Amino acid sequence: MKKLTLSLVVAILTAIIFLGWGLDTFFNEYQEQKGADEFSAYREIITPLANTLDKSDKLEQFVTTWQKHNQQKLELIPLAEFPLPASLRDNFYKGEPLVLESENVITVNQLLPLQQKVLSLSIYQQSKQEDNLGLQVALTTVFYAGILLCVFIWLYPLIKRLRLLRITAKTFGEGDFSKRIHISSTSYIVDIENEFNRMAIKIETLIEDNKLLSNAVSHDLRTPLARLRFGIEALSETNKPEAKEKYIQHLNSDIAEMEKLVAVLLNYARLEQSMVSVARIPVNLNSLVEECIHFNQSMHTSKLKNTDFSLQAKQPIIKGDIHFLSMLINNLLNNAQQYAKQNILVSTQNIDGFVYLTICDDGPGIVPEKRIELFSPFTRGQNTAEQTGYGMGLAIVARIAAWHRAEVSIGESEKLGGAKLIVKFER
Structure with a gap:
């Protein structure tokens, strides 16, 4: 569930940050481009207009007539009343138009050198904002639609996996107990x-x-x-x-x-x-095996087989329930006592971070096709007519091993020629 929560947070934040940043960048560039284009149009208008009016003797009359027929304000400002910083003054005096922007008004100014006046054309920002209202609404719509799209893209695989889970659970509930979900590493669940x-x-x-x-x-x-x-x-x-x-x-x-x-x-x-109450405490496997061997020998005095134990693992500490681990070892020893002719070999080893318990006998062994079946209850090996019991020993061993996250396997002993049972414990 951490993966699900993290992926949702990442998807939402990514959509908000990158989509918002992208749209904001686009809007600013559009504004600058539009502003630059709009100003260039006014520059192109005011420059020839100023050159014409500078040579006209009806300058005041033209400005008055302009005011009556146009929304943009056109006015004449004496050059002495139009102070400029030094950084702007040189280019302005050379005849380049000057654009000044305030909170509500943009003014395009042009020098009339003969008249020693400044021709100033004012453009109100309100009209500019009204022109951009439609674009702002469109970009806002795109922003929220983009977030919804990102959420949908995130939700689609989740819905797909939940639907697969529902179908599998339904099929399982209808009696197909072999039904499983194919696990995908990219699944949120x-x-x-x-x-x-x-x-x-x-x-x-x-x-x-x-x-x-x-x-x-x-x-x-x-x-x-x-x-x-x-x-x-x-x-x-x-x-x-x-x-x-x-x-x-x-x-x-x-x-x-x-x-x-x-x-x-x-x-x-x-x-x-x-199963739900298996205690996990550090257990020295060597000591436990030795105790179980002595107990097993005391229980089979009448038909005792030679039991040789080679505890090669040094301090093999595993975590588990000592009661159930004793039951596991005793069942393996009883199985060996039952099928061995004369000799049993018990050993422990440390290999690649795991602890191995191996019990071999010189009995008839177990054919490969029968080995998996022996871990099921009431399943016995060959020559069952000569042996007592109900075939529960290895089933109990497999169940206890599973509780301890251990692996049980059956092989053939190289030394004794009979069966070899191996339990692989995590350290």
Whole structure:
């Protein structure tokens, strides 16, 4: 919005200053040109008139007759009563006409050397101003029309972008959630357009997640519910204590599996709600990674894999929420523990002002065409039949990374041959 306000102020000031200055310059030049032309006409009249009257013996009679038939005042002034400064006197005495201008009157004066008098022709300024009234009205009209034109030129791209925003929002509201606004660097409302696109991406992601969650719930809950129904029916039909105990154990197992799935769904929902309250404090990534590795090793004592960590980054301080960052690292470590055969390698590095966290394993790896999908909820890699879980780990990692303006990517480990997960943090 700063760009919008600044561009409006610049457009208005530019229109007022340059248009006003241009018209004012034109008017002054016109006035000077007109004045010069008008004076030259009077000079051409008064010079031969003065030469003629200087030799006439009916000078007074001619002046009286002139006054009766012309609006311009013509009079004779004795030379002694017509004082001039030295700068004007020489040219005047040589026979050049002299133009003098006061507030209301312009006088054109010519010397009569034989009569020793000055012939003075007076022109009233009022008539001159009345002649310029039409021009002033026209220039004023041009000035305001020019300002309106500049404002319209400024408004047109704004109206165009607002219309595009309205059409895109309407199309998005009708169900085309892939609709986005093409961002132009010259747009006045680029901030609003970027926010709309971010909102659209978020809404589309939420809708896709909702579909995935719905499908996953209907699929993953259907099996334990069917087993529960079968177990209850079998329990009601048998009277053998051993069979009843067996069915009750199966029922408890199915209920525990359903509770685990519901807990996973609730945790993911809580992550969605926590997006607006992510605290940002300086966090030493090395220390946090070491804590998470020790915690992960204590949780997987029965199937512990060799975890080697190489924390090459020196004092890698990033800003984020330590609770969610711990969740991100633990999910990556759990993923590595689940798919690794025997070895896991964890490292941190400082490269070009960014901090990289890399976790590699010697498992089967992830094929390139499957890597993007794994960041969606309830999506799992190959050999899923041999592994437990619901495919939520990397979805949670991607969501937490997005809150911290970090980037997550999947590659292939050069050292271990399995998957390599990389998180790129801003410092």
